[in-house]
Amino acid sequence: MAQSKTNDRSVDFSAALQGYPRDPKYLLPVLYKLQENYGFLSTEMLQEAARHLGVPVGKVYSLATFGEEFRLEPLGRCVIEVCSGACCRIKGSGGILSVLEAELGIKAGQTTQNGAFTLLEASCIDACALAPAMRVNGHLYGNLQGGDVLRIIKEYELLQKSSAK
Amino acid sequence: MVWKESLQEAACTHSQSDPCPVVLDCLRSAEPLCELRHNGKTPWQAAEENQVVVRIGLGSCGIAAGAKKTYNYFKSQLAKSGELKDRVVLKKTGCLGLCSHEVVVSVEKSDRVVFFKNVNIERASEILELYIQGDSLPEDGVLGIVRKDQEDGQKIGSLQAYLNSRVLLQNAGLIDPSSFDEYLASGGMAAFAGALKMQRRGEEGRMLSAILAAMSKSGDFCIEKERLVEFKERSGEKTVVLRALEQDTSSFTVRTILESDPYSAVEGLMVICVLLGASRGLVFLDPKFKNARVLLEDAVCQLQEAGLLGEEVLGSGFSLRIEVFPGLESAVCAEDGAVFAAVLGDRPKPGSSGKAQGGSLTCHLEDAVYAVRLGALWPGWSEHPFKGEIPETQVVSLLGRVENAGCIEVPLGTSLREIVYDYGGGVENRKVLKALQIGGASGGFLPARLIDTPLDQGLLQTLGIKRFGSILVLDQDCCIVDQTYYSLKEMSGHSCGLCIPCREGLFRLVEMLGSIKRAGQGPENLKRFQILSQLEKLAETIRDTSRCSHGSSAVTPLLTGLTYFKDEFRAHIFEERCPANQCKGLLKFKIDAELCTGCSICRERCPEDAIIGQSKFSHFIIEDRCTSCGICHEVCPFGAVSFS
Ligand code: SF4
Numbered sequence: 001m002a003q004s005k006t007n008d009r010s011v012d013f014s015a016a017l018q019g020y021p022r023d024p025k026y027l028l029p030v031l032y033k034l035q036e037n038y039g040f041l042s043t044e045m046l047q048e049a050a051r052h053l054g055v056p057v058g059k060v061y062s063l064a065t066f067g068e069e070f071r072l073e074p075l076g077r078c079v080i081e082v083c084s085g086a087c088c089r090i091k092g093s094g095g096i097l098s099v100l101e102a103e104l105g106i107k108a109g110q111t112t113q114n115g116a117f118t119l120l121e122a123s124c125i126d127a128c129a130l131a132p133a134m135r136v137n138g139h140l141y142g143n144l145q146g147g148d149v150l151r152i153i154k155e156y157e158l159l160q161k162s163s164a165k
Numbered sequence: 166m167v168w169k170e171s172l173q174e175a176a177c178t179h180s181q182s183d184p185c186p187v188v189l190d191c192l193r194s195a196e197p198l199c200e201l202r203h204n205g206k207t208p209w210q211a212a213e214e215n216q217v218v219v220r221i222g223l224g225s226c227g228i229a230a231g232a233k234k235t236y237n238y239f240k241s242q243l244a245k246s247g248e249l250k251d252r253v254v255l256k257k258t259g260c261l262g263l264c265s266h267e268v269v270v271s272v273e274k275s276d277r278v279v280f281f282k283n284v285n286i287e288r289a290s291e292i293l294e295l296y297i298q299g300d301s302l303p304e305d306g307v308l309g310i311v312r313k314d315q316e317d318g319q320k321i322g323s324l325q326a327y328l329n330s331r332v333l334l335q336n337a338g339l340i341d342p343s344s345f346d347e348y349l350a351s352g353g354m355a356a357f358a359g360a361l362k363m364q365r366r367g368e369e370g371r372m373l374s375a376i377l378a379a380m381s382k383s384g385d386f387c388i389e390k391e392r393l394v395e396f397k398e399r400s401g402e403k404t405v406v407l408r409a410l411e412q413d414t415s416s417f418t419v420r421t422i423l424e425s426d427p428y429s430a431v432e433g434l435m436v437i438c439v440l441l442g443a444s445r446g447l448v449f450l451d452p453k454f455k456n457a458r459v460l461l462e463d464a465v466c467q468l469q470e471a472g473l474l475g476e477e478v479l480g481s482g483f484s485l486r487i488e489v490f491p492g493l494e495s496a497v498c499a500e501d502g503a504v505f506a507a508v509l510g511d512r513p514k515p516g517s518s519g520k521a522q523g524g525s526l527t528c529h530l531e532d533a534v535y536a537v538r539l540g541a542l543w544p545g546w547s548e549h550p551f552k553g554e555i556p557e558t559q560v561v562s563l564l565g566r567v568e569n570a571g572c573i574e575v576p577l578g579t580s581l582r583e584i585v586y587d588y589g590g591g592v593e594n595r596k597v598l599k600a601l602q603i604g605g606a607s608g609g610f611l612p613a614r615l616i617d618t619p620l621d622q623g624l625l626q627t628l629g630i631k632r633f634g635s636i637l638v639l640d641q642d643c644c645i646v647d648q649t650y651y652s653l654k655e656m657s658g659h660s661c662g663l664c665i666p667c668r669e670g671l672f673r674l675v676e677m678l679g680s681i682k683r684a685g686q687g688p689e690n691l692k693r694f695q696i697l698s699q700l701e702k703l704a705e706t707i708r709d710t711s712r713c714s715h716g717s718s719a720v721t722p723l724l725t726g727l728t729y730f731k732d733e734f735r736a737h738i739f740e741e742r743c744p745a746n747q748c749k750g751l752l753k754f755k756i757d758a759e760l761c762t763g764c765s766i767c768r769e770r771c772p773e774d775a776i777i778g779q780s781k782f783s784h785f786i787i788e789d790r791c792t793s794c795g796i797c798h799e800v801c802p803f804g805a806v807s808f809s
């Protein structure tokens with residue numbers, strides 16, 4: 001999972017767009033590329049994409065807000081993706097999610113106030129044999145129970161605290 | 166592998182004892198082209214004597230199960246020992262499709278290939294010591310043995326028979342998905358050769374028969390014949406869009422094919438492009454398939470370097486470009502309208518159906534791979550396009566409460582019973598089968614008593630779906646209402662919002678089902694009783710009035726659920742009881758005073774402050790305050806919270 005590396009206006013997004021021809025057809029690949037590099041799509045990025053491809057900004061917005069592919073807000077420092085695929089669900093991922101929601105005080109799809117955690121629901125994360133599973137910052141955790149989740153979250157909290165020092 | 170033998174019979178300037186070594190040379194040579202049909206080798210025929218080849222499956226689910234660790238372990242062990250390093254070759258493969266057995270490692274030694282399952286580091290060291298260095302098989306962990314000299318595996322064991330029966334997945338888990346050479350050695354690019362030859366000779370009629378044969382897998386055209394012909398005859402720039410998207414929300418068939426055999430996918434698209442005279446092929450990829458995307462982009466690069474893509478393919482005066490296009494997830498692409506919009510950079514508007522739009526046409530991944538398998542027969546083709554010589558099969562993802570989940574390929578017409586019990590090893594933990602949900606979140610339920618139904622066109626019609634994707638196995642502990650609720654929720658979440666039945670109707674259905682999943686309070690109860698009749702009426706309306714198939718298929722689980730499992734709905738509504746004990750909102754939670762250690766973990770997390778107790782003393786749930794959210798049950802480290 002790419003981390004939100006920046007919120008900074010001065011960053012030059014055009015580097016990421018090199019190699020894409022000036023053709024509206026490449027709007028979707030360009031948006032993915034930006035999100036891959038920066039973790040989310042900022043207003044500046046959308047404007048840059050519009051400029052690079054020569055399409056109206058409105059068109060870029062209309063695609064960027066379609067479905068659930070794109071995030072228009074930065075991610076938290078720690079991204080938790082709870083699998084809600086069919087396998088995980090019938091093996092209890094719903095319980096895992098509700099524990100996390102209660103623990104972090106946010107709903108799926110939101111980021112905590114302090115920017116520490118983002119909680120996401122993911123479709124199958126390819127670990128069905130280990131259901132229920134979740135990914136935290138790209139690390140896979142399988143065969144979960146509510147208690148495990150609390151422990152894992154604590155670990156990441158401590159990690160963040162120690163690296164902040 | 167009867168049909169593979171038929172590859173060799175046609176006449177050619179080469180002979181069986183002196184076949185054209187590489188199909189690429191054949192393609193590059195001037196006319197007249199060789200007519201020997203190219204015979205694919207199973208990869209292990211390529212290994213040298215005395216060599217040991219260790220292959221490790223590194224597909225997504227292999228990696229999730231720890232395949233990288235196993236791979237690195239082998240790598241470091243081999244590096245340590247000079248003797249091993251000279252004798253043992255380590256290779257990566259894609260995924261065999263047998264998820265529950267991951268990490269799968271196969272060891273090719275002397276006359277056989279042994280497949281090992283669930284290879285963690287411990288097992289890996291056992292394999293290394295006992296089997297590779299010594300010559301005895303470890304006691305457990307052997308998935309199956311394939312004898313190299315024996316093509317017909319019936320006597321040897323089922324794995325060999327199964328591997329030989331696969332058509333679309335023929336290479337999956339056996340060859341290195343990133344190696345063009347291995348793909349060629351296994352018979353790859355023969356279909357492209359066949360197609361290109363027809364194109365060079367200007368055999369329009371044969372090309373048309375070939376494409377019609379390839380696109381009518383299972384006797385049913387995935388695209389109307391007229392449209393295909395019309396598209397072929399169209400002039401100007403044409404694009405074929407390969408839908409590299411799953412058939413339904415729970416399926417992982419496409420991912421498995423792409424990760425295990427990306428070259429077949431690309432070749433399939435190339436073949437279709439050549440036959441239809443399109444100069445641009447687009448692999449419209451689900452953005453989730455990150456590993457597959459890397460493999461596909463690599464494959465396209467290698468094909469470009471080999472001169473099989475680009476301007477003037479092999480001097481044929483025909484140019485062909487293939488692009489890998491990260492598209493939209495399959496859940497929003499029920500209709501091709503969304504695909505066409507996305508490739509133009511527009512916001513998708515479903516509802517506009519139609520397979521072909523202007524100079525674009527879509528095809529399914531499975532059809533493309535089928536074209537490759539069928540096309541392997543083309544170089545020596547004279548009369549008919551060989552349809553019927555390839556066994557008809559269906560690739561399905563089997564998942565849920567089943568012993569051996571995975572992506573399997575079965576002959577068309579196999580009964581669901583065989584799929585669940587023979588291929589799948591039966592229901593997990595020997596529980597009783599309750600139902601199958603076929604087709605992901607928009608798929609219908611089939612009760613256990615209908616398990617002898619064969620997997621064929623008839624079943625597709627019964628379930629009202631277009632193609633098979635996933636089969637979800639549900640046992641006695643699964644709740645149909647719960648399953649319906651989540652299915653609808655998923656479909657509702659992916660509604661594009663263009664038409665009211667789907668946007669509002671599905672939302673209402675989710676609300677209603679949600680409300681019968683929890684206990685009612687006072688006046689709510691009257692409404693609750695009306696829900697049963699409302700559910701069905703609303704679902705039928707949505708089915709009949711939605712603008713595209715997303716909305717109309719979304720209610721399938723509910724309608725089939727009501728048909729076969731009405732009693733369960735009744736129990737939820739009238740008795741406020743979940744027979745499978747799954748709907749938490751209908752359960753009563755209780756703390757067992759004997760088991761509770763008073764750690765207070767649950768008390769601190771109960772969102773309703775419904776738990777009281779002093780630390781180190783047994784805790785207690787105040788029933789009136791408890792909303793049955795189930796969190797206390799989840800978090801209690803001592804299993805002290807029970808429900809009934
Ligand atoms: S049925 Fe659903 S997905 Fe289809 S057009 Fe209507 S709102 Fe959109």
Ligand code: SF4
Nearest residue numbers: 761762764765767801
């Ligand atoms: S979490 Fe379990 S052991 Fe701890 S107080 Fe609650 S019920 Fe008792």
Ligand code: SF4
Nearest residue numbers: 771791792794795797
């Ligand atoms: S089920 Fe939820 S509301 Fe009820 S006691 Fe447990 S945590 Fe509290």
Ligand code: FES
Nearest residue numbers: 083085088124127
């Ligand atoms: S359903 Fe959760 S990993 Fe596949």
Ligand code: FES
Nearest residue numbers: 179185191199201
């Ligand atoms: S040139 Fe002889 S087999 Fe192709």
